[in-house]
Amino acid sequence: MPARVLADIHPAALRWVREGIGIPQPIAAERIGVTPERLRAFEEGTARPTIGQLRTIGRVYKRPAAFFYLQNLPERVAPIPDYRRLPQDDDPSQLPELVDAIEAARSRRYSAIELARSLGKEVPDFGVRASLDEAPEAIADRIRGRLGVELSVQRATRDKYRALRLWTNAIERAGILVSQFSGVDVHLARGFSLSDQPLPVVSVNGKDSPRAKVFTLFHELVHIALGAGGLCDLHDDRGIADQVEPFCNRVAAECLVPTASFLSEPLLRDVAPDAWEDWRVQELATSYGVSTEVILRRLLSLGRTTEAFYRAKREEFLRGYAAAAAESGGFLQYFRRVLRDNGTTFTTLVLDAYKSDLLSPIEVSRTLGGVNLIHLPAIDAALQGSES
Numbered sequence: 001m002p003a004r005v006l007a008d009i010h011p012a013a014l015r016w017v018r019e020g021i022g023i024p025q026p027i028a029a030e031r032i033g034v035t036p037e038r039l040r041a042f043e044e045g046t047a048r049p050t051i052g053q054l055r056t057i058g059r060v061y062k063r064p065a066a067f068f069y070l071q072n073l074p075e076r077v078a079p080i081p082d083y084r085r086l087p088q089d090d091d092p093s094q095l096p097e098l099v100d101a102i103e104a105a106r107s108r109r110y111s112a113i114e115l116a117r118s119l120g121k122e123v124p125d126f127g128v129r130a131s132l133d134e135a136p137e138a139i140a141d142r143i144r145g146r147l148g149v150e151l152s153v154q155r156a157t158r159d160k161y162r163a164l165r166l167w168t169n170a171i172e173r174a175g176i177l178v179s180q181f182s183g184v185d186v187h188l189a190r191g192f193s194l195s196d197q198p199l200p201v202v203s204v205n206g207k208d209s210p211r212a213k214v215f216t217l218f219h220e221l222v223h224i225a226l227g228a229g230g231l232c233d234l235h236d237d238r239g240i241a242d243q244v245e246p247f248c249n250r251v252a253a254e255c256l257v258p259t260a261s262f263l264s265e266p267l268l269r270d271v272a273p274d275a276w277e278d279w280r281v282q283e284l285a286t287s288y289g290v291s292t293e294v295i296l297r298r299l300l301s302l303g304r305t306t307e308a309f310y311r312a313k314r315e316e317f318l319r320g321y322a323a324a325a326a327e328s329g330g331f332l333q334y335f336r337r338v339l340r341d342n343g344t345t346f347t348t349l350v351l352d353a354y355k356s357d358l359l360s361p362i363e364v365s366r367t368l369g370g371v372n373l374i375h376l377p378a379i380d381a382a383l384q385g386s387e388s
Contacts, residue, residue: 004050005050006048006050007048007049007051007053007065007068008048008069009054009069010068010069010071011042011043011044011045012043012073013068013069013070013073014039014042014043014057015043016073016076017061017067017068018043018061020076021061021062021096021099022095022099023060023061023095023096025039025040025043028060028061032053032056032060033053033056034049034053054068060096061096062096062097062100077103077106080102080192080194080230080231081229081230081231083231083233083235083242084188084189084231084232084233085233097182097183097184098181098188098189098231101181101182101184101192102192102203104369105177105179105192105194105201105203106194108201108342108343108346109177109196109199109200109201111349111367112177112199112345112346112349113199115349115352115353115358116349118353119352119353119356119358121349121352123175123198124174124175125175125197125198126146126174126175126176126197126225127146127175128142128146128224129227130142130222130226130251132226132243132244132247136251136254137254137259139222139254140251140254142225143218143222143225143255144255144258146174147167147171147173147174148170149166149170151258151261153166154166154288154289155287155288158287158289160209160210160289161210163211163214164211164213166289167217167218168343171221172343175198175200176199176200176202176221176224177199177200177346178201178202178217178343178344179201179202179203179204179340179343179346180203180204180206180213180341181203181204181206181341182206182207182341184205184207185207186205188233189231189232189233190204190208190212190216190219190232191204191205191216191219191220191232191234192220192229192230192231192232193220193221193223193229193230193232194229195223195224195226195227195228195229196229200224202217202221202224203220204216204217211285211291211294212291214256214289215234215253215291216232216234218252218255218256219232219234219248219249220232220248221252221255222247222248222251223244226244228244232248234248236249236297253294253297256288256289256290256294257290257294257295257298259302262288262302263302265284267283268304271304273304273305273306273309274305274308274309276296276305276309292313293314296310297310333378334375335375335382338369338375338379339382339383341369342368342369344383347368347383348383350364350368351364351376351380351383364376
């Protein structure tokens with residue numbers, strides 16, 4: 001029987017990548033198909049993986065096998081703050097996909113800045129700054145003013161997909177790159193943001209429902225205004241230890257459902273705090289283009305319902321979100337998927353650079369995430385026909 005061929009890799013590279021993507025050693029070992037002790041030996045250099053095992057490691061860690069031969073490892077990029085509150089026994093096996101999404105967003109931002117400069121295009125400044133000491137209403141007013149979407153326009157856009165496009169387009173016009181990521185369960189992350197200037201980034205989970213995505217967009221906008229980008233699941237703990245996420249939720253809710261407008265709603269008249277009918281809540285949600293949970297949260301924060309009533313409805317809402325997310329995960333045309341994942345602003349910059357001979361066809365494909373070039377005409381047509 002021929003001897004197995006062992007890979008003469010740099011052991012430190014294995015640990016460097018694994019720790020960078022946040023997979024605990026036991027889970028990484030299980031996915032690779034070895035014992036934790038064996039993986040530890042690979043990382044310490046007391047044992048070497050076979051060529052077949054190295055290929056498996058590359059697939060699990062999402063790195064080419066050649067990377068693990070590097071003697072001089074690149075400088076690690078600082079991870080973005082993690083505001084999530086996941087159960088201790090939650091399975092982090094999808095973290096490589098999440099790390100890849102963050103790295104891809106960073107790469108798009110760098111490319112967008114360079115392309116804009118090469119094309120002589122001005123990069124808009126979002127310009128909204130905020131602090132945790134401010135009233136949520138004041139921050140919300142500035143954000144809405146910067147986006148320039150009138151409340152009457154928002155309320156006239158009752159279709160959930162059109163509402164998502166309305167806000168996405170407005171946010172991109174305001175100087176923020178918007179994208180979506182996939183391959184990550186919603187309970188692991190609803191979205192993340194990179195607050196670096198210029199061209200900060202907001203990215204939302206493609207598996208989420210359209211109305212949930214809208215709220216996530218605004219939640220991440222508040223992070224950017226605070227200069228505190230991060231990885232979020234939008235938890236709303238009421239403890240003192242964590243102020244950022246609940247604060248971002250409050251400002252996002254005020255942006256989408258302004259207090260003055262909401263309290264003047266005829267549907268709020270003559271309703272007991274614990275007697276909100278589903279049709280009223282649903283109509284208010286549709287009118288403002290948000291989820292029913294956002295409406296109930298507004299009612300709770302404004303003293304129009306009780307904590308007990310809100311919590312009694314929560315499980316019902318969560319089941320509805322799961323169904324809505326499953327519904328939104330249907331077939332999406334390829335060119336629309338490219339636009340969704342890369343964002344309109346970034347895709348426009350790439351195609352403009354291509355038309356100006358600043359990028360080759362191969363560079364266009366690579367920059368847009370490996371897009372098949374036969375789809376460029378459809379992508380370009382979709383951009384030309386996108387709503388302003």
